[in-house]
Amino acid sequence: MNINTQLLFPTPFWTVDLDINNSELTRECYRVRRTVKGVFDKSNRGGYHSDNLSFNIGFDSLLHTICNTSKKILTDYYSNTREVSINPYWVNINRIDNYNVRHIHPGCILSGVYYVKCQNVPEQGSLVLHMDEKEQFILNSNHLNIKTKEIITPKEGMLVLFPSYVPHTVLPNTLNCDRISISFNLVFN
Numbered sequence: 001m002n003i004n005t006q007l008l009f010p011t012p013f014w015t016v017d018l019d020i021n022n023s024e025l026t027r028e029c030y031r032v033r034r035t036v037k038g039v040f041d042k043s044n045r046g047g048y049h050s051d052n053l054s055f056n057i058g059f060d061s062l063l064h065t066i067c068n069t070s071k072k073i074l075t076d077y078y079s080n081t082r083e084v085s086i087n088p089y090w091v092n093i094n095r096i097d098n099y100n101v102r103h104i105h106p107g108c109i110l111s112g113v114y115y116v117k118c119q120n121v122p123e124q125g126s127l128v129l130h131m132d133e134k135e136q137f138i139l140n141s142n143h144l145n146i147k148t149k150e151i152i153t154p155k156e157g158m159l160v161l162f163p164s165y166v167p168h169t170v171l172p173n174t175l176n177c178d179r180i181s182i183s184f185n186l187v188f189n
């Protein structure tokens, strides 16, 4: 008997290693922390989460690359032809014991993070993409051995993109050094 397994509604995510000057970006992120107020009603518990940033403060090359990468993904995977833009984006600087609680980004198409400065180890605070809660509950309560989350180790220079409806958390940074990242949402124009 040949059983044919097919995937019904697979959830994609994407990683891309970018060739960008991260030392320069690191300086820019610390400058943002000195000059832009942090916000405290978001998913982060501790650490610096900047307010939404404007588009003229020195992240041009990165934002341009994120936009082009996202457009390619949307065209190749979703056959989308509509124009998209980044709105908003913000800087995160997370210290030891800082983490993010489970959340989604409603109203957006894709969301993502770019790692500006970090140790490439899970202890620096991995990104966890979760299965939908109801589906996860049913699978877990029946002890079915299906993967219900994807754990992504931070990596300096890596861009991660995922559909904005995917619930995600960030595990605590257990190292005594900063993890700096830039997060963003993509929306249709």
Ligand SMILES: [Fe+2]
Pocket: 043, 103, 104, 105, 111, 168
């Ligand atoms: Fe998020």
